[in-house]
Amino acid sequence: MLNWYNGYSPIERNKKLQVSKRLMSKGTLSPATGPCALCGDPDVAVEYHDEDYGEPYIWTEPALFALCRNCHRDKLHKRFWRHSAWQAFIAHVRRGGYACDLKDPAIKREVSAYQQAIERGETCVLQQIRPYPRTIGTEWFANLRIDIESLVDTSARPRQ
Numbered sequence: 001m002l003n004w005y006n007g008y009s010p011i012e013r014n015k016k017l018q019v020s021k022r023l024m025s026k027g028t029l030s031p032a033t034g035p036c037a038l039c040g041d042p043d044v045a046v047e048y049h050d051e052d053y054g055e056p057y058i059w060t061e062p063a064l065f066a067l068c069r070n071c072h073r074d075k076l077h078k079r080f081w082r083h084s085a086w087q088a089f090i091a092h093v094r095r096g097g098y099a100c101d102l103k104d105p106a107i108k109r110e111v112s113a114y115q116q117a118i119e120r121g122e123t124c125v126l127q128q129i130r131p132y133p134r135t136i137g138t139e140w141f142a143n144l145r146i147d148i149e150s151l152v153d154t155s156a157r158p159r160q
């Protein structure tokens with residue numbers, strides 16, 4: 001069962017999801033293709049994430065993004081309950097890190113240390129992994145709301 005997100009109810013979210021399934025089965029909407037719009041991994045399987053469930057439906061960015069499962073389910077949708085983990089993950093992405101890089105224990109430890117530094121109010125630097133092609137602060141995920149209230153707040157909807 002879906003939860004509220006960006007001020008859209010489970011019923012509204014499910015309605016767009018059902019329409020997307022119908023369009024994909026007809027071939028009108030193509031399956032999601034990479035790279036992951038959050039971590040930038042070009043080789044990972046991706047799935048759709050909706051930021052905007054408003055009608056008329058929009059099937060492109062910035063309403064609809066292709067994300068890897070890890071970014072989508074473990075990072076983006078859990079940011080409301082894990083603020084420092086979300087901030088640390090964004091810092092990891094901005095040093096050219098992919099979500100899958102966190103399978104490496106050394107990289108995972110480094111990001112955990114970064115997260116703990118944030119929690120102590122300290123600053124910390126992560127080693128660059130790859131070049132980062134985007135402009136820091138202007139990414140679609142840079143200024144997403146992380147307050148739990150935004151889940152049910154209709155003013156969180158991208159289109160009013």
Ligand SMILES: [Zn+2]
Nearest residue numbers: 036039068071
């Ligand atoms: Zn990703």
